[in-house]
Amino acid sequence: MVKIDNDWDSILKNEFNSDYYLKLREFLKHEYFTYKIYPHMNDIFNALRYTPYNEVKAVILGQDPYHGAGQAHGLCFSVKKGVPKPPSLQNIFKEICADLGFDPAQYSHGELTNWAENGVLLLNTSLTVREGMANSHQNMGWEILTDRIISILNEREKPLVFLLWGRNARLKAKLITNRRHLVLESAHPSPLSAHNGFFGNKHFSKTNEFLRENGVEGVDWRI
Numbered sequence: 001m002v003k004i005d006n007d008w009d010s011i012l013k014n015e016f017n018s019d020y021y022l023k024l025r026e027f028l029k030h031e032y033f034t035y036k037i038y039p040h041m042n043d044i045f046n047a048l049r050y051t052p053y054n055e056v057k058a059v060i061l062g063q064d065p066y067h068g069a070g071q072a073h074g075l076c077f078s079v080k081k082g083v084p085k086p087p088s089l090q091n092i093f094k095e096i097c098a099d100l101g102f103d104p105a106q107y108s109h110g111e112l113t114n115w116a117e118n119g120v121l122l123l124n125t126s127l128t129v130r131e132g133m134a135n136s137h138q139n140m141g142w143e144i145l146t147d148r149i150i151s152i153l154n155e156r157e158k159p160l161v162f163l164l165w166g167r168n169a170r171l172k173a174k175l176i177t178n179r180r181h182l183v184l185e186s187a188h189p190s191p192l193s194a195h196n197g198f199f200g201n202k203h204f205s206k207t208n209e210f211l212r213e214n215g216v217e218g219v220d221w222r223i
Contacts, residue, residue, distance in 0.1 A: 024141030062122070
């Protein structure tokens with residue numbers, strides 16, 4: 001039913017066969033048949049597809065996919081090349097450039113696939129959304145699965161970093177109890193809150209410092 005084509009398949013096998021996921025699957029079949037749903041059904045699990053379990057260095061948590069045409073493609077905060085960069089993503093790039101001294105000109109598009117392939121799990125809490133209706137697929141079962149993914153990563157011995165931006169993401173901190181890992185929390189990069197602690201958080205350099213201290217190659221934050 002779900003084929004990710006890496007180690008997540010065996011790790012999440014029981015989840016995909018569980019009652020809650022089977023109910024979610026039936027809900028999604030109706031939604032995709034009846035409404036315009038994002039992302040495309042083939043892109044729902046791109047976060048897991050691009051970043052295998054054993055290669056995760058950092059986790060960035062989003063809320064739900066962008067609900068405008070052509071934006072969402074299965075990676076939180078990311079939009080495909082040629083799609084205008086949303087304000088929160090623009091602020092993420094601003095902080096990276098301030099933190100790491102990068103040239104802003106290199107962030108000419110908003111596709112974060114390179115991050116995902118470099119070990120950054122770009123995971124939304126809900127993996128689908130109805131067009132024009134933010135949070136429309138909340139509390140349908142996605143949160144159970146994504147909380148389970150966070151818990152599974154928490155159990156891993158190999159150190160990683162969780163970046164929790166904004167209230168909804170920070171609520172997930174209670175799932176992260178393994179002291180091998182680093183949890184970084186701040187305000188959300190949205191224009192409404194970025195000046196309340198996102199700008200200046202230096203999460204990108206802190207992530208790489210922690211990884212290198214633990215014998216893991218840092219993340220290449222270029223796109």
